[in-house]
Amino acid sequence: MNINIIIIKMRRNLTFTLLFVLATIAISCSAKTKKKASGSKPNIIYILADDLGYGDVGFNGQDKIKTPHIDQLAANGMVFTNHYTGSTVCGPSRAVLMTGKHTGHCSVRGNPRWTASGKPADLGMEDITVAKELQRAGYTTGVIGKWGLAENVTDGVPGKQGFDYFYGFNRHGPAHHYYPKQVFENDSLLTLIGNDPQNKEGQHIHYLMTQKATQFINDNHKAPFFLYLAYTIPHFELTILEKEKEQYKDLGWPQREMKMGHYRHDKQGHITYAAMVSTMDRDIGNIIKQLEDLGIAENTVVIFTSDNGHEYDNVKNEFFNSNGDFQGHKRDLYEGGIHCPFVAYWPKTIKAGTSTDHISAFWDFLPTACDIAGVKPTDEVDGISYLPTLLGQNDKQKKHDYLYWEFNERAGPIQAVRKDQWKAVKFKNKPIELYDLSKDISEKNNLADVHPEKAEELLHLINNTRTEHPEFPLVKKNINKKK
Numbered sequence: 001m002n003i004n005i006i007i008i009k010m011r012r013n014l015t016f017t018l019l020f021v022l023a024t025i026a027i028s029c030s031a032k033t034k035k036k037a038s039g040s041k042p043n044i045i046y047i048l049a050d051d052l053g054y055g056d057v058g059f060n061g062q063d064k065i066k067t068p069h070i071d072q073l074a075a076n077g078m079v080f081t082n083h084y085t086g087s088t089v090c091g092p093s094r095a096v097l098m099t100g101k102h103t104g105h106c107s108v109r110g111n112p113r114w115t116a117s118g119k120p121a122d123l124g125m126e127d128i129t130v131a132k133e134l135q136r137a138g139y140t141t142g143v144i145g146k147w148g149l150a151e152n153v154t155d156g157v158p159g160k161q162g163f164d165y166f167y168g169f170n171r172h173g174p175a176h177h178y179y180p181k182q183v184f185e186n187d188s189l190l191t192l193i194g195n196d197p198q199n200k201e202g203q204h205i206h207y208l209m210t211q212k213a214t215q216f217i218n219d220n221h222k223a224p225f226f227l228y229l230a231y232t233i234p235h236f237e238l239t240i241l242e243k244e245k246e247q248y249k250d251l252g253w254p255q256r257e258m259k260m261g262h263y264r265h266d267k268q269g270h271i272t273y274a275a276m277v278s279t280m281d282r283d284i285g286n287i288i289k290q291l292e293d294l295g296i297a298e299n300t301v302v303i304f305t306s307d308n309g310h311e312y313d314n315v316k317n318e319f320f321n322s323n324g325d326f327q328g329h330k331r332d333l334y335e336g337g338i339h340c341p342f343v344a345y346w347p348k349t350i351k352a353g354t355s356t357d358h359i360s361a362f363w364d365f366l367p368t369a370c371d372i373a374g375v376k377p378t379d380e381v382d383g384i385s386y387l388p389t390l391l392g393q394n395d396k397q398k399k400h401d402y403l404y405w406e407f408n409e410r411a412g413p414i415q416a417v418r419k420d421q422w423k424a425v426k427f428k429n430k431p432i433e434l435y436d437l438s439k440d441i442s443e444k445n446n447l448a449d450v451h452p453e454k455a456e457e458l459l460h461l462i463n464n465t466r467t468e469h470p471e472f473p474l475v476k477k478n479i480n481k482k483k
Helices: 003-039 068-076 090-099 132-137 205-220 242-248 270-295 364-374 452-464
Strands: 043-049 078-080 139-148 167-168 183-184 188-191 225-230 300-306 342-345 354-358 404-409 414-419 422-429 434-435
Touching: 043 270, 043 364, 068 078, 068 270, 068 300, 068 342, 090 132, 132 139, 132 364, 139 205, 167 205, 188 205, 205 225, 205 270, 225 300, 242 270, 414 452, 422 452, 434 452
Parallel strands: 043 225, 043 300, 078 354, 139 167, 139 225
Antiparallel strands: 078 342, 167 183, 183 188, 300 342, 404 414, 414 422, 422 434
């Protein structure tokens, strides 16, 4: 054979071999990339309703307000039946959620003006928030909605507390209105042209929050992200677009006429309240669909809950039974003020249709998020990760020795402790109250005289758990500011 022909064939074979090797390497790299992507750190979405009662969702027994998408989360995820808020009002509850420290230790223990000086207390630069921890773990972080931890608009603003993106309210007052004149986007205060909070004209802020949440997910879904979506629904004031109310009209509901004041309510309370909750429910459903469409649903943990007990439903003449079987509501440390709806959804990781009676609280979120992200909390926290419970590893789940709350508005100071099935509530200068929640979830039967040793044990915890804070001493305050 001609030597030139042999050389040509050898070159062809070498070329084919090289191409085959390169193709094999490319396929291998592609497979590794896909494997790495599918095994990347899970996204975390924490959705917080505002003043939504334990019984305001279908999975907890609500039969008037329609919450099909939240109920579907519960059906496809895990319901926590013993989950507690950080406080019984929004400011300290959110501070607890962000810092992993209960109200006996965190830097914000009351709403604005309910301080010793009368000046608002905010998060400080020394606070280590869950967003700072997740940034450290490589997450892009965003908060949309009611922040409420930067009343002074200084060190407490989201941009200094670990968030890469912010859209919403730094302060409480502007968050009371659904047609605000201005809203923050990062550090810029944007004017919403045409908005009139007094006459409820312009763009309803709930829809803008949902748009921003959708955009944040679209922009950041290719790498791990944390979205804290803090809706203001269904906090007073009660107002929503008329089209949202259609499903609740002509049902023969009794009328509860709302009066105008600081809160620019729509006239018919029951219809408006139900429509607000259902609007939020629909938009949560759309977010879940977005995750599915983007192909990231199975790598995203979604949590839904509420910041404290309800305020709307009249406990003396209930219509929605927003409490379920609980006593009290917002501003109480009875179960109705702090026992909240909670569902976690994580397709193919959390077993669908499950529930747990694991006793947990808002201060557990920071260590849980750190656990999910594969880092350890930087600061000492009061929380315990509930990731083992989410994964069905109950034998690995650590438990709280007890939970602690304090609250000092109006009827305060009030303190409460839950230890196992026992719950103690203590008003200043009054005897301790003791309840066995395993038999009396409604806290109707005070057993302090029947079980004095248990009452004394919980009183010791109440008296020895907290650290002093100059702005939040446990002394009677005489301020009548509603936040």
